[in-house]
Amino acid sequence: MNRDLVIERLSEGTATVLRPMGDIDMARAPAMRSAVAAAVRDRPPTLILDLSQVSYVDSSGIATLVEALQVSIRNKVRLVLVGINPRVQSAFEITRLVGLFTISETVTKAAAP
Amino acid sequence: MRRRSIHRSASDPTGDAVTPEPDISIRIFSEPQLLSGIRALVDAVGVGMGFFEKSRCLMSLAIDEALSNVIRHGYEGRKDGMIWIHIWRIPDPRGLRFVIEDLARAVDPAKIKGRHLDDVRPGGLGVHIITETMSDVAWEVRKDGGMRLTMSKRLSDEERQAVEQATQGNTNS
Numbered sequence: 595m596n597r598d599l600v601i602e603r604l605s606e607g608t609a610t611v612l613r614p615m616g617d618i619d620m621a622r623a624p625a626m627r628s629a630v631a632a633a634v635r636d637r638p639p640t641l642i643l644d645l646s647q648v649s650y651v652d653s654s655g656i657a658t659l660v661e662a663l664q665v666s667i668r669n670k671v672r673l674v675l676v677g678i679n680p681r682v683q684s685a686f687e688i689t690r691l692v693g694l695f696t697i698s699e700t701v702t703k704a705a706a707p
Numbered sequence: 708m709r710r711r712s713i714h715r716s717a718s719d720p721t722g723d724a725v726t727p728e729p730d731i732s733i734r735i736f737s738e739p740q741l742l743s744g745i746r747a748l749v750d751a752v753g754v755g756m757g758f759f760e761k762s763r764c765l766m767s768l769a770i771d772e773a774l775s776n777v778i779r780h781g782y783e784g785r786k787d788g789m790i791w792i793h794i795w796r797i798p799d800p801r802g803l804r805f806v807i808e809d810l811a812r813a814v815d816p817a818k819i820k821g822r823h824l825d826d827v828r829p830g831g832l833g834v835h836i837i838t839e840t841m842s843d844v845a846w847e848v849r850k851d852g853g854m855r856l857t858m859s860k861r862l863s864d865e866e867r868q869a870v871e872q873a874t875q876g877n878t879n880s
Binding site for chain 2: 620652
């Protein structure tokens with residue numbers, strides 16, 4: 595119950611991939627925010643947030659993703675979300691933010707320029 | 708910390724025909740790490756009532772948002788505040804009723820509003836999620852200090868039919 599958010603950082607071609615594993619909620623959103631900030635600082639052409647191992651996102655998590663999008667735009671980094679499961683999709687839908695993000699089916703497709 | 712009766716404070720602003728005693732009462736500290744356990748509890752109770760997965764997901768999210776708001780705004784991030792969560796099963800129309808109480812900083816219920824969703828920025832989504840997901844949502848200032856949030860969630864027609872079919876199946880077998 596008290597597990598921290600583990601975030602893998604990988605490369606897919608020239609893209610950077612962040613793969614958080616666990617819930618992105620009030621307790622764990624700060625770790626996600628730090629990881630995104632560090633990844634954007636390196637200015638990859640594409641930053642992929644692979645959410646396939648995320649089972650739950652609350653409004654703190656969604657706020658973190660909105661921040662990630664804003665900081666990516668400011669730094670001219672293309673942000674793509676991948677692997678959104680139905681539970682996470684529900685949170686996006688109720689906040690009507692689905693259309694805000696570029697969403698791709700796979701990391702490989704997301705990394706394609 | 709003064710002694711208090713958690714049951715007496717659970718008034719019935721929604722008018723639901725529920726028993727005065729909650730089916731479940733829990734007290735937690737205002738510690739974000741504890742919220743995942745409450746989400747799991749709400750999901751499990753929702754399964755028992757016949758809510759489908761999407762409804763359970765949104766209901767857990769709404770309760771989580773309510774608790775997060777108490778921790779973030781009421782207790783201002785302090786981890787030693789008390790939060791009480793009471794859950795009632797509503798028989799007809801079938802559903803669940805939740806009351807969340809705290810002893811945190813009280814705010815004027817009229818000022819609790821979700822932000823406009825066209826204003827794309829981080830934060831401020833919790834109240835929108837609660838009011839969009841739950842029915843009979845009411846914030847009140849408790850007489851003994853702190854706030855009380857009452858909210859309900861009923862089964863959809865589809866969910867109710869599924870429960871009725873399952874009940875009939877059990878009766879026939």
